[in-house]
Amino acid sequence: MIILNKYKVNNIKKFKRFMFLSILSISMTVFTFAATFNAYSKDIPQFELVTVKNGDTLWSIASDYSGDTEIRELIYSISVENNIEEASIYPGDVIKIPLN
Template identity: 65%
Template sequence: MIIFNKYRITNISRFKRFVFMSVLFISIIIFASTLTINAYSKDIPQFKYINVKEGDTLWSIASDYADNREIRQVIYEISKANNIHNASIYPGDVIKVPLTVE
């Protein structure tokens, strides 16, 4: 068997094994990469960045973004995402608010 008028295949079974292993390897790589992309895209948290204004509190910000969730839970998530330990925020601070994933 001659391929592209340049290479001569002397052992057909060895060539078939090489083609099979190549296709199998490429298939495994494609399958693993698609699984990895799907797995990591779901775990990426979504945030909205808020510039704190005069008179804003964690409670008021959380109530704006709570949707149907408990406000205390939203305050906890905001505090955890921004490493806020004593609930004090100041005008000019930029905080990230976790958005709900639907």
């Protein structure tokens, strides 16, 4: 068997085995990269759902989840994400707290 008019294959069985293993290893490498690409993406928004209790305010909830973030920035993010216009929340409301 001659490949591309340049190479002569002496042992067809070994050539087929080599091609199979080459294609298998390339496929596994591509699949691994594709599978881990979304797993480590930082663009995926993450939220925690919080049910508002009696006496809760946006400030008190944001202070629990702020960490290193400025509380005012987190309050703004919560307001935008939950379409809260007048900073009014009521007991029983479920709001999304952005975590990233």
